[in-house]
Every structure is written in C-alpha cells, then in structure tokens.
Amino acid sequence: MSVLLFTVIVLAGAFLAGLVGSLTGLGGGVIIIPLLTLALGVDIHYAIGASIVSVIATSSGSAAAYVKEGITNIRIGMFLEIATTISAIFGAVITVFINPSYIAVIFGLILLFSAAMMLKKKVDHSDTDTSGKIANFFKLNGSYPTEAGEKKYGVHNVIGGFVMMFFAGIISGLLGIGSGALKVVAMDNIMRIPFKVSTTTSNFMMGVTAAASAVVYLHRGQIDPGIAMPVTVGVLLGATIGSKILVKAKTDKLKVIFAVVVVFLALQMIYNGLSGKL
Amino acid sequence: MKKSRHYFADKDVQVILGTLLRVGVILSMSVVLLGGIIYLLHHGKGLVDYKIFDSSKNQYASILAIFEGIKRMDSQAVIQFGVLLLIFTPITRVVFSIFSFLIERDYMYVLIGVFVLCVILFSLSNKLVG
Numbered sequence: 002m003s004v005l006l007f008t009v010i011v012l013a014g015a016f017l018a019g020l021v022g023s024l025t026g027l028g029g030g031v032i033i034i035p036l037l038t039l040a041l042g043v044d045i046h047y048a049i050g051a052s053i054v055s056v057i058a059t060s061s062g063s064a065a066a067y068v069k070e071g072i073t074n075i076r077i078g079m080f081l082e083i084a085t086t087i088s089a090i091f092g093a094v095i096t097v098f099i100n101p102s103y104i105a106v107i108f109g110l111i112l113l114f115s116a117a118m119m120l121k122k123k124v125d126h127s128d129t130d131t132s133g134k135i136a137n138f139f140k141l142n143g144s145y146p147t148e149a150g151e152k153k154y155g156v157h158n159v160i161g162g163f164v165m166m167f168f169a170g171i172i173s174g175l176l177g178i179g180s181g182a183l184k185v186v187a188m189d190n191i192m193r194i195p196f197k198v199s200t201t202t203s204n205f206m207m208g209v210t211a212a213a214s215a216v217v218y219l220h221r222g223q224i225d226p227g228i229a230m231p232v233t234v235g236v237l238l239g240a241t242i243g244s245k246i247l248v249k250a251k252t253d254k255l256k257v258i259f260a261v262v263v264v265f266l267a268l269q270m271i272y273n274g275l276s277g278k279l
Numbered sequence: 280m281k282k283s284r285h286y287f288a289d290k291d292v293q294v295i296l297g298t299l300l301r302v303g304v305i306l307s308m309s310v311v312l313l314g315g316i317i318y319l320l321h322h323g324k325g326l327v328d329y330k331i332f333d334s335s336k337n338q339y340a341s342i343l344a345i346f347e348g349i350k351r352m353d354s355q356a357v358i359q360f361g362v363l364l365l366i367f368t369p370i371t372r373v374v375f376s377i378f379s380f381l382i383e384r385d386y387m388y389v390l391i392g393v394f395v396l397c398v399i400l401f402s403l404s405n406k407l408v409g
Contacts, residue, residue, distance in 0.1 A: 005323040008315075046332035054362055058308065061300040061368050073293060075376055079391050082373075086398045097332075140385070208300075208369030209395070215366050216402045219359075222337030226358035227322075228329065230315040233362070237308060 002041075004227065010041065011231040019059065019239025024252055025119055025259050029055050029236035030178035031112055035266040038105070038279055043228065045101050045108075045279055049177030050223030053215045055236035056179045060208040062237055063244060072145040073201040077156065077194065078209075080139055081187075084163050085170035085210040092174025093214035097221065099175075105274030108176050112267035115182040116260045123185075127195035131155035145197055154195050162192035174214040179207045292379045296372055303368030307361045314357030321354055342403075370399055 018032035030052040037048035096104065131142040136156040144153040156162075165187035173180040181203065188199040218224050273279045339345045339359040348356025377392035 002327050003323065004325045004327055005319060007327045008319060008323075041329075043329040044332040047329050054365060057365050057369060058304055061365070061372075062304045075292075075379075076388060079373075079376060079388060079395060082395045083391060083398075086395055090398065090402045139387075205372075209373055209399075212366045212369045213399045213402055215362075216399070219362070219366070220340055222334040222340035223332070224359070224362060225329065225337060226314070226318065226339065226355040226362075227327065229362055230311055230318065230358045233311060233365070234308065234315065237304070 007041070008227070008231045011037070011228065012235045014040075015055070015232045015235025016239040019055070019236035019241075020243040021239075021255075021259055022236070023059070023063075023240040023243030024246070025256050026181070027115055027119060027259075027263070028179045028181050029059060029240060030176075031115060031263070032266070033232055033236060034108065034177065035112075035270055037228070037232075039266070039269055039273065045104055046097065046223050047225050047228055049096065049104075050215075050218040050225065051177075051228040051232040053177040053211050053218060054224060054229050055233045056173075056177070056211040057208050057215060058233050058237045059240045060179065060204050060211065062241065063204060072143075072198055073205050074141070074143050074194070074198050075202075075205070076139065076143075077141050077188075077192075077198075078202045078205045080141065081163065081166045082206055082209055084167040085173070085206055086213040088167045088170030089174035089210045089214040090217055092171040092176075093217035094174075096175050101279055102274045102277050104176065105270045105279040107172075109267040109269075109271035109274065111172060111176065111178070111180070111182070112263055112270065116263040116267065118182040118185060119256055119263075120260050123189065123196065125196055126190065126193040127154045128193065129153050129155055130157075133157055133159065135159040143198065145195070152195075154198065155193075157193045158191050162187045165191055170210055173207075173210055174217070177214075177218070179211065181207070292375075296375055299375065300368060300372060303364065303371065307364035307368065310361030310364060311358050312361075314354050314359075314361060317352075318354035318358060370396070373399070 014036045015033055018036065019029040022029040022032060033055065034048045034052050037043040038045050131153065133156060136142055136159050141156040141159065142154065144151045165183065169180045169183035169187060172183060184203040188194045188203055339348055339356055342363065345356050345359045345363060349360055373392060373396050377389055380388040380392055
C-alpha cells in the first residue's frame, strides 16, 4: 500500500473513531487500535504508540470545554496521579515483553468491559459524609456549585480507589488507551465522587497519565510519524466535532448500535489473539 | 468567606489551564500537520511497511534525534516534534498546578505534584528502554 493511500484510510478511520468515541464516551483509542491491526495489518505495538498520542490530544483538547461545565478536583487528580503515572510507565515498559497475542486478548476483554459500562445506567453514589480519615488527611473532600447553592461531597474508600487507579494505569500503559471505563469504576463506584467532579477530574488525569507512558513509547520507537500523524489529526478532529453535536444528539440508540460494533471488534481481537494472527 | 475565595481562585486557575491546554493542542497539531504535508509530498508514493514492529527502523526515537532532524527540516522529525509538544502539554499542566499549590501554601500537595513530575521526568531520561 502506498503512503498516501494508507494516510487517507487511517485519517478517515481515525476521524470516525474520534467522532463515535466522543459521542459514546468510550474514547478514540479503543476503536483505532482494532482498525489499524485488524483491517490494515499494522503491528499492534505501532498501533498502541499512535493511539496514546491521540489520547493526549483528545483529553487536553476537551479539558478547555470541561472547565465551563464541571469542577475538576485538582487534589484528587494529583493524588491519584501518583498511582497512574507509576503504573502507566510500568505498563509501557512491560508491553514489549508480552506476546502480542496476549495483548490482543487483554485488549478484547477491556473492550467488552467498556461496552458493558457504556450501556449500564450510571448511578450517582455520592453523599455528604466527609468523615473518611484518609480523605481528610489528603484534603480530598470538596464542593461544587449547583443551582441550589454550594454542594459538598465526601470521598470514600481512598485506598480502594488508589489500587483501582493503579490497575487502570497499567492497562493504559500496556494498551495505549485512556482506560476511561476503569477510571469511572475507581472514582464513581469505589470513591463515590459525584459525576460533575469525576468526569472532569478523570479527563485531567488521562492526559498526564498518557504523557508518562508516551515518553516510554517514543524512546522505544513505537511512535512512528507516518502512523501517529493521521491518527492524531483524525481522532482530534472527530472528537472535536463529536463534542459539538453531543449537546443536540440523543445518544441512547447510538450507544446500543455502537456497543454491538465494539463487541464484534472485541471478539475479533480475542479470536485473532488466540489463533496467533496478531 | 475564605471558602468562596478559595473556590474562585481555583476557578481562575482552571480557566487559565484550559486555555493553556487548548493553545498547546492547537500549536502541536499545526506542527504535526505541517510535517505531515511535507511528508506526503516527499514520500507519498513510497510503500508502507508496518507489519512487524522493529524499534531500530525509527530514526526519531529520542529527543536529541528529533532536534537533529529538525535542523535538516526532515518531515518525519517535524511530525515527531509536534508529538513532543503534545506530550509536554499535560506535563506543563502539572507544573502549573504545583505553582498554584505553592501560592495556596499547601505544601503537602506541592510535594505530591513534584513527585508526579519526577516520575514523568524519570521516564523522560530514557533509562527505562534498554
């Protein structure tokens, strides 16, 4: 395949990945990696390197928009970044020592999990109980403005959330994705942080975490300019347009359709991994 | 009273941070696009070969190599430089947060921020990839 044709196909695919990724909240990486590996026969290590760059672009690009809507708790973000940066670098270092087939299978499983999380109705578990000892010591409890005035929230099970974030970081470094679904579990379900705060804080962390592992990928030569260029430009454009139409569109139906596609991609990745084709 | 002032300060910091990030993304993407256009003009007819990952095939796998390539105006080095700018965008955000904790005299979080920064800088030092 010629460089020009390859670039055009990847650009179009990355655009779609970014668009659908932002409409469904899944992120672009989980779609661009199967596209590159399954459809274009690109080695999964190159796909991972290109994807992590697009994660930085989309998370940093949308942070500006998030500032208006939600309130980032910079302390929670910074505190949990201790876990995610160390583990993301660890994941990025070990990824080449793992058989690509296993990586494909792990990727497929994370895809299945993300699809399930996307369809599951989100429940806000937050409350105003601010008695947690660790949360108080690290000043993690906070408040955010609502129409009814300032609303306080308490942070729970800090250790559990920290451990889950460590796991999310490893997966992010290993597979080159933002692993948003795992971060949601850590922040919404385990630490019981309200949505308004968790969404933006998780986005804040995603860029920093991805930057930490991207450096490892860069030094290893996994970030190839010929792939990183169309992937990053395409995903960023798609995600930007996606966030513009997100306000108007009803995404419930789209999510179901998209979950089917994601499950199909996941099974393909697992099948190809198990049969040693990737 | 102290509480609300605290909140507004945080909000200001976040607006500045948001702008900083947007500028970082736009700037790095412009560099990537510029490099990409030159790359396609020079290598568009060439063939792609990404079937098997080979770390030795990438000429721009270090910051030093990227800067040397820029001097020769090599298109692939320009793209990598854009990627590098993009990687540094969230890192700047960490540095900025450390300063805002310093202004708030929250030394515990200055320490946590510096630690996170050190983890990233350690990975930048290229001691992790053999």
